[in-house]
Amino acid sequence: MTSVAIPTDLQDAARSARRVEVFTGAGMSADSGLDTFRDATTGLWSNVDAQAMATLDSWRRDPDPMWAWYLWRAARARDAAPNPGHLAIARWQDALTGVSDSDGHLHVTTQNIDDLHERGGATDVSHLHGSLLAFRCSECGRSAPEPDLLTEAVERLTPQACAECGGPVRPGVVWFGEALPEKDFADAEASMLSCDLVVIVGTSGVVFPAAGLPELAVRRGVPVVEISPAATDLTQLSTWSLRTTAASGLPELVDAALA
Numbered sequence: 001m002t003s004v005a006i007p008t009d010l011q012d013a014a015r016s017a018r019r020v021e022v023f024t025g026a027g028m029s030a031d032s033g034l035d036t037f038r039d040a041t042t043g044l045w046s047n048v049d050a051q052a053m054a055t056l057d058s059w060r061r062d063p064d065p066m067w068a069w070y071l072w073r074a075a076r077a078r079d080a081a082p083n084p085g086h087l088a089i090a091r092w093q094d095a096l097t098g099v100s101d102s103d104g105h106l107h108v109t110t111q112n113i114d115d116l117h118e119r120g121g122a123t124d125v126s127h128l129h130g131s132l133l134a135f136r137c138s139e140c141g142r143s144a145p146e147p148d149l150l151t152e153a154v155e156r157l158t159p160q161a162c163a164e165c166g167g168p169v170r171p172g173v174v175w176f177g178e179a180l181p182e183k184d185f186a187d188a189e190a191s192m193l194s195c196d197l198v199v200i201v202g203t204s205g206v207v208f209p210a211a212g213l214p215e216l217a218v219r220r221g222v223p224v225v226e227i228s229p230a231a232t233d234l235t236q237l238s239t240w241s242l243r244t245t246a247a248s249g250l251p252e253l254v255d256a257a258l259a
């Protein structure tokens, strides 16, 4: 993806920002080799029925296909490496928290269930849709040890049984219709209500309540920059839209912010 020029007013806004909120989706991890959900050709949903593989009803009806799919996705997430976009976010966060004369801060709100932000060096990350790499009993809720992950995709696999109650162990992700983790969502809301710049990276902005969060900052008059190769449902609330990838656009934005 070609690099894009950072508009002068965006350079100024990035340089003067002291409380940055970075809001990310699957496109953030695309440059690490992990498929997005809705990209027409490569997206996970292009060959998997989202409703069949990401709802509690499906799990209760037949957990085996979901268990196999999530263990395969967890293995791919485990094998993926943070990309220059993840590293740039951590570099910006370090610079802001290192500024002695101000309460500089960068918070990350992600819809992603991989741990690439953390492995890229970011701290203070809120995961709105849980984690691929956390497991718990779907009956008693007790956390469960990480099972052997699947490096090859298989159609079905019976979930391991909870050591305490025998119930089927599930991945620690949020399925459609399930409540989002309260603290992560509250922290994301608080950040949108206190930030002075929002950076939206790699999300189509179609899944609520997550996609409604940037509006909280926009209502306060906070500028928003979107980094995505294609227009999204959040483009219309963005002050700037950089039509490029996370791995290309974020390093350039952070270079401008720290220049």
Ligand code: APR
Pocket: 024, 025, 026, 027, 028, 030, 031, 036, 037, 038, 039, 043, 050, 111, 112, 129, 201, 202, 203, 204, 205, 206, 207, 227, 228, 229, 230, 231, 232, 244, 245, 246, 247
């Ligand atoms: N860099 C940045 N953005 C990219 C890149 C890239 N290299 N490649 C694709 N994108 C953009 C796409 O243009 C799209 O706008 O990333 C976005 C990915 O959108 P989705 O696939 O819908 O993913 P996301 O917005 O994270 O989905 C939200 O839906 O399926 C549920 O729970 C799941 O968290 C997920 C939620």
